[in-house]
Amino acid sequence: MRYLPKSPAERAAMLERIGVRSADELFHVIPDEYRLRRDLAIPRQMGESEIIEYFRGAAQQNGSGFASFLGAGCYRHYRPVIIDSIVQRGEFLTSYTPYQAEITQGTLQAIFEFQTMICELTGMDVANASMYDGSTGAAEAVMMAARITGRSHSVIAQTVHPEYREVMTTYAQHQGLPSTTVGYDAETGRANLDLLDASITEDTACVLVQSPNFFGVVEDVPAIAKIAHAKGALLIVSIAEAVSLGAVRPPVEADIVSLEAQSFGVAISYGGPFCGVIATKEKFIRQMPGRLAGQTLDADGNRGFVLTLATREQHIRREKATSNICTNQALVALMATVYLTVYGREGLRELAMQNLAKAEFARTTLAAQPGVRSLFDGSPHFNEFVLATEEPTAEMQARLLDQKILGGVDLSRWYPELGHATLWCATELNTRAQMEAAATAMAAREAVGA
Amino acid sequence: MATETMNPVGAPTPRNTTLGKVRTHPTQNEGLIFEKSSPGKRAVRLAPLDVPEVDAATLLGDALRVEAAPLPEVSEIEIIRHFTRLSTWNYAIDLGMYPLGSCTMKYNPRVNEFVSRLEGIAEAHPYQPETLAQGSLKVVRELEQCLMEITGMDAITMQPAAGAHGEFTGILLVRAYHESRGNARRKVIVPDSAHGTNPATAAICGYEVQNLKSNALGMVDVAELERIVDEDTAALMLTNPSTIGVFESEIHRIADVLHAKGALLYMDGANMNALVGKARPGDFGVDVMHLNLHKTFSTPHGGGGPGSGPVACKAILEPFLPTPVLARKADGTLGWNYDRPQSVGRVRAYYGNYGMFVRALAYILANGPDGLRQTTEDAVLNANYIRASLEDLYELPYKTASMHEVVFSDRRQATRGVKTGDIAKRIIDYGFHPFTVSFPLIVSGALMIEPTESESKEELDRFIEAMRAIAQEVEETPELVKNAPHSTRVSRLDEATAARKPVLRWRPTTNSGGA
Known part of the structure; x- marks a missing residue:
């Protein structure tokens, strides 16, 4: 109860001014049959170090160290x-x-x-x-x-x-x-x-x-x-x-x-x-x-x-x-x-240009792999693009995950007409090495199949 | 003379009075960030590009932006100073008591902020495979279970982004329930003491709003309710404890009246901080309710958000919850279930304001069952202490027992030409954030005071002393109160002109001089 700034003596003095014997008495307006007479069945009080441990554990359970090409409305950009x-x-x-x-x-x-x-x-x-x-x-x-x-x-x-x-x-x-x-x-x-x-x-x-x-x-x-x-x-x-x-x-x-x-x-x-x-x-x-x-x-x-x-x-x-x-x-x-103040007039433009360049390199590198092509090529893109693969999406994703790469979002849930299609995002935080590793993993299908 | 010793500003204040704690101190003037901009200054350097450069004009064609947006060009130190100076012009819980009734301005623990920024938590992507999101999902699950236990409900959705969004979701559940029984019904009953979001929500959900007048005690008039509830009533939206801080002691009868006609009881959980660990809405007849994690569960208010408004409900409404819902799968892992044919649909992209879930759970874990109960008791104790210490000077329109907040009226002060809004401005001079002004609407000239459990007896005593001093000022020097505040960096602002000739953005040509 470290967030409560009162000593027992202070509580007693306050109750006395109000004219009641206990804080519980202040709840008498709640009909008795609706009063909770037991402890809530929730975890016991934890120390701050335990709380941090709990959430560190949760963070670890999520897995770490993945290169991510996920976008679809949530974008990884550097946060100053x-x-x-x-x-x-x-x-x-x-x-x-x-x-x-x-x-x-x-x-x-x-x-x-x-x-x-x-x-x-x-x-x-x-x-x-x-x-x-x-x-x-x-x-x-x-x-x-x-x-x-x-x-x-x-x-x-x-x-x-x-x-x-x-x-x-x-x-x-x-x-x-x-x-x-x-x-x-x-x-x-x-x-x-x-x-x-x-x-x-x-x-x-x-x-x-x-x-x-x-x-x-x-x-x-x-x-x-x-x-x-x-x-x-x-x-x-x-x-x-x-x-x-x-x-x-x-x-x-x-x-x-x-x-x-x-x-x-x-x-x-x-x-x-x-x-x-x-x-x-x-x-x-x-x-x-x-x-x-x-x-x-x-x-x-x-x-x-x-x-x-x-x-x-x-x-x-x-x-x-x-x-x-x-x-x-x-x-x-x-x-x-x-x-926006940090990036400013020039910084935001440079950042956007980097995103264009990264996505273009990622798109052309990945689409160059056997059995992979990029869709909607003739249209202007920003930092996302759709890849269609001959290989079923789940199989490709699994191979990428083995290389600690989160490939594009599976589009079949929303756009089944696109076949084995995934939505990829590359921002300024995606390195060339990540893109090349993803390309290698996608190309590895043949080798695995052979 | 009292006003001289009590006046914290201007007049010489003896150092031995407690109110002498308020002093003015210089704060730097600071213009708009745009006014500091000068071409060529910058605060960012990008890592060098490790892929070939591209010709943007070729890639984008006509879609290329020709003119860069005229964002400010400043350096990092200027940014830090700018926002730090602005911050010093704000009042905040961290500076002192913030008794804004209904808003529950309690302490925001810093460990909450810390854990919400742990890398694996803050960077998780909503579309990463569920196998790689088990930690994030575990947090949601744990919080869901705690909240269902606290409310006494059977099911929950975490998707709504704030209280009003939760109301919207809750009333959609009500509607879907009635539709599944063949008739959506036509009206939602809203007491005249309700938050403005309640009627606005009912209207957005396609319901006609039927106003319910409060009785002489400021509570639901059960006889009147009984008279107006019929087969066309979808639900009553009830805040309990009510906006005057009073528990609806006839809640069971209210629920019975509604249920007898097939209508449902929606509870606005804005005041749930008066009940946690002491009573559960699910036990007293509530069918569906929202919680405000930014009120009861200590997530920061942040100058007006982000909030989070989970909706908890009874089993009869569970089939209609927004998609997706969190479920445990056959293999024991957690995952999102999208196969919900009776769902009201989505109310927000992804899964809700997840960062707020982390903070709320950290708060629950820091308290445990005993801590949450003591928290509730202290919140109610504090409100009643203020009531007992001020009711001789300020009119108490409803004598019913107070829970977590107390509502006075300015009736006595109004006879001297001083209104609740003036008293609010004057309390600023004493170093406090004002209470909520002129709400609820059923009290003329309301002063709605919610201290929360976060205030020590010392801070409460200072607040009480200030309120008592102001009551005296109203008698002796009402103009002092009517022209308050006297200590802030701006005096009363011209709101009428702001609304009549709105200036909602800065433009280089309309720059109207320094701050």
């Missing part, structure tokens, strides 16, 4: 040390939503800087303080588009992260927001524009694409925007790999951008916490979900920051709010802000 130095400052870590602006200017100014950086990266006018993650951000973006247009239908590309699509379905299903999924061109790996065009009706609120898409292919955002806008639908662009914005043209034609900022210095941590964010055009601010920090002046004319436009939010509007979101991902957004 100062990110954790800053976010572990108690003033950031142990503060809460900045409702009291006079004593939370630190958090508020940092959010304002985050919003600004997201605008600069995406080409949008405004960005919010954060959403839970890219998947729920995409779902909220669709709901936002429905409010703006007064239409209810959405058109979603099949090249959007399959789990994002599942989340969008869950969100939309009880709000009368049906959606149509549009397939991709088997040659390019991009959303099929003819199908997309044909799927948009006069009730279509939005078209949602991901770029770079789930296959790592950059979508033709200007062309998709033209098609959507011609029929009065909004365009939502979802971005799962935020580092791509250092090299890939921002989706300026979009009406709403839903970004997952995990790549900006956030540990993968088995899938969360991450940091979604919604950015949009100025004219749509009032339909935006989530918190917003705004600049203002104090009574003495000094610049300061406050949470603003709260009349969109649940604590004011209750059932008429733009979203039910309350707690978001503020500390993770701070990680992203620090990361």
Whole structure:
């Protein structure tokens, strides 16, 4: 009970002032039959050293020392040390939503800087303080588009992260927001524009694409925007790999951008916490979900920051709010802000260029192995690509694992039509030696078979 | 005069008063990071490329970004100073009592942070083979079991990312349950004392919100509930203890009334820290509930997240849990089960805010059953101590016994023109974060105070002394309170202009002068 700052004598003095004999007496309002009269059946109290041992044991059970080519929405990028130095400052870590602006200017100014950086990266006018993650951000973006247009239908590309699509379905299903999924061109790996065009009706609120898409292919955002806008639908662009914005043209034609900022210095941590964010055009601010920090002046004319436009939010509007979101991902957004400050204008571009080069080398090296080819070759990629193998995926993966390599993600669960296909990711952290080792392991099939 | 000795700022303060602990000290002005930028400065050097360079224009074609995003160009020391200076403008639990009612601002143990950053934990990828994720899964399993035991529930999902997301998931379960019985039903009942997230959630799940007025005790009016519950009622969303910090002692009748009409009882677990180890919602009729790991289980609030909002439920709702659910396989290993035909679907990509699970489990392990129970008792003890020490000066609208928080109203102070928001601003001058202001809505001018178990008697006494001093100031020098705070680096901010002419990002041309 090392977190409890009271001695028995202090507890006794407090009970005396309250006028009860024991703390238990304070619980008399709970009907007796619902009182728990035993210890909870949970592990006993542990010392700090034991706790660390427990989690070290868990970490070891996961296996270590693997070269990883896994991406698919969670990207391994180097995290500068100062990110954790800053976010572990108690003033950031142990503060809460900045409702009291006079004593939370630190958090508020940092959010304002985050919003600004997201605008600069995406080409949008405004960005919010954060959403839970890219998947729920995409779902909220669709709901936002429905409010703006007064239409209810959405058109979603099949090249959007399959789990994002599942989340969008869950969100939309009880709000009368049906959606149509549009397939991709088997040659390019991009959303099929003819199908997309044909799927948009006069009730279509939005078209949602991901770029770079789930296959790592950059979508033709200007062309998709033209098609959507011609029929009065909004365009939502979802971005799962935020580092791509250092090299890939921002989706300026979009009406709403839903970004997952995990790549900006956030540990993968088995899938969360991450940091979604919604950015949009100025004219749509009032339909935006989530918190917003705004600049203002104090009574003495000094610049300061406050949470603003709260009349969109649940604590004011209750059932008429733009979203039910309350707690978001503020500390993770701070990680992203620090990361973007560290990399800066030139650093982010250089980093993105390295990712391009690494992925290109990995793709060409792996695709050169017998029985392996890369798909969607003619399209622009960022740091992911799809390989198709003659060999069943499980067999190839097993051979790679023997060499301590985590090969690409098996796509058969979501895209069975691609056959034995895997989604590979190479970032600045993947070395040439790892890529060559993976190539060697893939080529070893013949030798094993012989 | 009292106001002179008690005024912590401005007027000369004798060193022998306890409130003399509050002093102003210089903090450096710090502009926006963009204003420090200068071309050519940098804070990063990449490792040299070990593969051939590529021509980005060839690879990307029209998709190439031509103009680099104008991110700041600064050096590492400037970044450290910038964010460190900003941090000093924040109040935090680490600096002192943060009695923000309903938010449960308790101590965030540092070992939690340490273990969540262990390499094999922090770098695990959600798509790595389950055989290589057994450690991560073991943590989820252990936490799931602890939380089911603590709540008295049969099943759980860890997927929701925060409390409101948990509410959303919980109400989806309710809906799926009713749909499986042939009728989704039409309305969800929400008491007028509820958090704003409750009605917002019900609306997002396609339900009509029916408001339930509280009775004279600030509790659920069971007779009124009985009158409005019908075959069209899907559920009641109830916070227990309620937002006025009171246990709904007729909870069993409430559950019975709902169940008699086939409706379910959803519990908002925001106040579960008043019950852990003392009573279990599963034992008093709750069918489904969410927990806020960032409240009851000490994961950091981080300036507004990340949270984590697991949803625990009774067996009747288990088939509908979001996919995937964690299961033990025939070979004894843990794995994710995606074969869930009745599931409501996914509510988030991957498996939830895993890093928060690690922290919450570390907290549970540090406490054990005895520690968690003592924690709950101390939280309730602290709230009642504050109540007993302030109820002669501040109006207590509901005399019902308090649990983990106490809600006063500003009725007496309002007669002097001083509102709860003014008192909140004034307590800042005394070195505390304010309580929650103007919530719950059923109390006019509410002061919602939740000390949590993390406060020592010494800190509570300082807070009480400050609140008593402010009550006196309201009588003698109300303007002092109405113009507070006097000690912060910015004075009251113009929120009306911020909303009317929103400036939501920095632009080089609209830079409006130094901070």
